[in-house]
Amino acid sequence: MEIGGYLIPAVIIIVLVVVFFSLVPLGLWISALAAGVKVSIVTLIGMRLRRVPPASIILPLIKATKAGLDLNVGSLEAHYLAGGNVDRVVISLIAAERAGIPLSFQKTCAIDLAGRNVLEAVQMSVLPKVIETPIVAAVAKDGIELKVKARVTVRTNIDRLIGGATEATIIARVGEGIVTTIGSSISHKEVLENPDTISKTVLDKGLDAGTAFEILSIDIADIDVGENIGARLQTDQAEADKRVAQAKAEERRALAIAREQEMKAYTQEMRAKVVEAEAEIPKALAHALREGKLGFLDYYSLQNLQADTRMRERLGKEEEKSDE
Secondary structure (H helix, E strand, C coil): CHHHHHHHHHHHHHHHHHHHHHHCCHHHHHHHHHCCCCCCHHHHHHHHHCCCCHHHHHHHHHHHHHCCCCCCHHHHHHHHHCCCCHHHHHHHHHHHHHHCCCCCHHHHHHHHHCCCCHHHHHHHHHCCEEEECCCEEEECCCCEEEEEEEEEEEEECHHHCCCCECHHHHHHHHHHHHHHHHHCCCCHHHHHHCCHHHHHHHHCCCCCCCECEEEEEEEEEEEEEEEEHHHHHHHHHHHHHHHHHHHHHHHHHHHHHHHHHHHHHHHHHHHHHHHHHHHHHHHHHHHHHHHCCCCHHHHHHHHHHHHHHHHHHHHHHHHHHHHC
8 A cells, every 4th residue: 555655646746747848848948048048938838838849939049149139039939830930030130130231020021921032132132143044046137146145143132022023034134135235236246346235235224123133243154146037037038929929920821821712712713603604605696696686797706806815825825934
């Protein structure tokens, strides 16, 4: 009985100790006190009950305190519950404070919750980033194609980071500016002689408006001569004109053939009528003789006239052959 009487209280004490240490991160509380961060054990127990890992709040708070930032447990815990990255926010604030960049805790949290990497943005504000554009092809007024690759140096604009356009917009705008500048050049030789005119013209357009970046410089990394687009277009146009002319000539040829066929048919029809009419001549002569309207002398005169006509036609054909 004595052993059983001591065992039950011992078990209860052990269970209470285990529950206490599972709810109270004693080591973390000691670390916070050693770093000068004032946090109570009740606060740590409340984090456990709210399913917030105390280390995710206390360790960043220790970093902030050692860096001289004035942050509190409540604001860090609220940002964690909102889905933010507390450690990245604190490191970003420390980096901004060291670099002399004005950045408040509220703005940093807003940038982080917006899905932007606030630490990378701060780092890019200190160390600008170089963005290389893909090859941009443009045609000058003389029809020669130029292929240009540019390097754009940008740094983050913290004030426009929320809602500002991304790097893809910068690349698209720079490409558009390159095409416009080359397209307005009279000759491709002017661009090759002074490629910096592209950089100056594009940079003066204010391409970083509405973006999360500030363009520091635009440098032409490479420029090559491409095809003679103007000559190719002229060749294509000439080929198209040739096909149109051939189609029209074929149409005229078809019309001429159709007209020739019509004329042949008409000629054959007229010849048939002439033959038919000539067949009626003997009948008409016989009828005239019977009626007394035509005498025999007149008939013989007509025969002589026809014979003379045939002879003249034969002589004319012979003279034509001799001339040939």
